Every structure is written in structure tokens, then in C-alpha cells.
Amino acid sequence: MTIRLFDYFRSSASYRVRIGLNLKGAEYERIDLSLLDGKHREADNLARNPQGFVPTLEFDGHQLTQSLAILDYLDARFPEPPFVSKDPARRSKTLAQALLIACDIHPINNLRVLKYLKGELGASDEARDDWYRHWVREGFVALETMAEGSGRYLGGDAPDLADICLVPQMFNARRFNLDLTPFPTLVRIDAALQELDAFAAASPERVSQSS
Template sequence: MILYDYWRSSAAYRVRIALNLKGIAHERVAIDLTQSAQRAPDYVARNPQGLVPALDTGSAILTQSLAIIDYLDTAYPAPAVLPTDPTARAHVLAQALVIAADIHPIDNLRVLNQLTAQFGADQAARETWYRHWIIEGLTALEAMTADLPGPFLGGAAPNLADICLVPQLYNARRFAVPLDAWPRLVAADAAASAVPAIAAAHPDRVKPTAA
């Protein structure tokens, strides 16, 4: 498999975690978002959205991190990151989507750049915007998961919600968002980050030496 990846992309980080948890051998091809490599014709031919990640399975090219992870969970079912029970599966998807659908898309680099291009937002304004949506989403996620057994959001093993949480808290720390209001999330992130397969996907472990 070939993962088209940017080291600091939250969505790509999720897929790296899933691949590592499942022990799936893969090659990483860097797509440098800061150099607009995602808009190069050869990459857009693979992913018409011009986003990362994309995963070449050898028989298909898949896009969108949660769709890729769903494919991996179906094709490589152990360890599972989504429950088979329909209600439990819906709850886990809802938790993951708080991050993947409600926080991440409006905090993405292209949105931040558009805030500057269209509205003249400076760096301080961009960071205020970024923190606002993190705080709103993580406050909801804390309430949704506060009564779940630990140590992970998935209980005894990390699940899709944990896979989304770890990159999001990495970003929260990058932007100096205080985490004290979310003890359940912080505890789950700590447990997940101690798992070697998850730790190996961390941006600091995969970034190019010049980055």
C-alpha cells in the first residue's frame, strides 16, 4: 500500500494510526501542503479534491480518512476499531465525527488561508478562530464520553474515536489551547499515545528532516 501523506495533516495522522494499529505494511509518499503539492496535476488525478490523505491499496485509490479507515477495518478486521453492534457503532462514529466533521474541516489550512485572503484575518485572528472550534467541539465530546470506561474512549482498546482524538489534541497543544476542561479526553489521549503503534504515527516521528 502507498499512503500519500503530509506529516502534520490530522487526517493523514488518523490513517497512519490505523495502518500501524493493524500492522499493515505501507510506503509513505510525502505531499507537502505548504508547497501546494496537493494541487499538482498528478496528485489531483489520484484525489480530485486535492487533499491528503489518499491510500493506494494496489487495486484502488481511496480518499477521505474515515472512509479509508472503514475500508481498513473491513479488509483487515483485527484489531477492530469500530464495533459491530449497530448502536455502539453509531455512538463511536458520532464521537469521531465531532472531530472529523465538526472541528477539523473548519480549522483546516485551506479554511485558515481563506480567512486571510477573503477577510484579511491576521495570524492572531486565525488562531482565535482555530481555538474557538476546538473548544466547542471538545467540550461536547467530553460530555459524550465522560461516562465511558477507560482507559481509551474505546474502553479496553483504542477505537475510531481515539484515532481521531489523538491528532486533534496534538493540534490543540500546538495552538496552546488549555486542556484542563477535558480530563476524560486527556486521559484517553495519554493512554492512546502510550501505545507504540500510535506513538509511531506522531508527526514528530515522521516529519521530514528539513520540516
């Protein structure tokens, strides 16, 4: 059984899927598509991913797109360890935290939006970066409150879907020099997650070195 992941080392959505695959212990082949070089917009990638995005996961004869949908598939395909709890309240909290990152913070800060701000709207580098930090900060203020009392991870004693989403967003926050001092719980949880091999091996630094 061959699993192929079409991704870009610094793509947050791809980063999530790499973490998920590692947590499930699934071996996979990684194919890098440079977003900076426009490889994701070429015909072969559009054929597998009509949005022209990464990641796409080829698995079980399927071409799976959208990181949270891919993670949901992996969770059904490999039940252990689970990404979400079967308890309805716990499941709802996990999804709320994950979606806060994946739906409220990330989409308005991804590369195509930043390019549009700078290219089409003429925003300066400083204005673009301020935009980025503003939306991450706003989301993290809420997430910090939601994370209080979580335990070692957002998922408690074991990482869950929210943790999978958190680590790539923390990586991006640091890339854009966001002051993380107001978010001690998120910083603590991120540090604990980075100690896990599944998260560390998925990091952009490790992936770029192995490409």
C-alpha cells in the same frame, strides 16, 4: 502487496490513516506531499485525488480518499483489531464521537480554511488562532461529556475509530495553545493512547524525523 500512502506529516486526516495502518499491522510506503509547498495541488495528485487533498491510499489496485472512508476500508480488509463494534449502540456512539471531530471540528479549522481567513478575509494571526481555538473548544466541551465513563480509551479497553480521530485533534489543540484544563478525560485518554506504539509511531514528530 504494496500499500502506498500519499500524505503530509502534519495533516490530521493523514495522521488518522497512519494510526489506522499501524493498528492493523499493515506495512506501507509513505510519500510526503507538502501542503505548504502546494504539492497536493499538482496534476499527479489531482489525478489520484480529485479534491487535491491528502491522504490518498493506493491499495489493492484502488486509490482511496477521505480518511474515514479509508479507515472503513482498512477495517473491512483487516478485521482485527476492529475500529468499530458490531453492537449497534456501541457502534453508534463511536461514530458519533469520531464524526464530531472529523466533521464538526476539523473541516472548519484545516489549512485551506485558515489560509482563506488570513489571505482572502484579512484576518490577523491572532483572530485566525482565536477562530481555531473557538471551534476546537466548542467540540471538546461536548466530547468531554460524551467521553465520561469510557474507560482507558474512548473505545473502552481497546482503541476505536473515535480514538484514532481524537489524537490528531489533541495534537492540533496543543499546537494552537488551547487550554486543555477543562477536558481532563480527553487529556487522560490521549496520554494513554500515546503510550501505544501504533499511535506514537504515527505522530508528526516521528514521521517528520523519518522523512
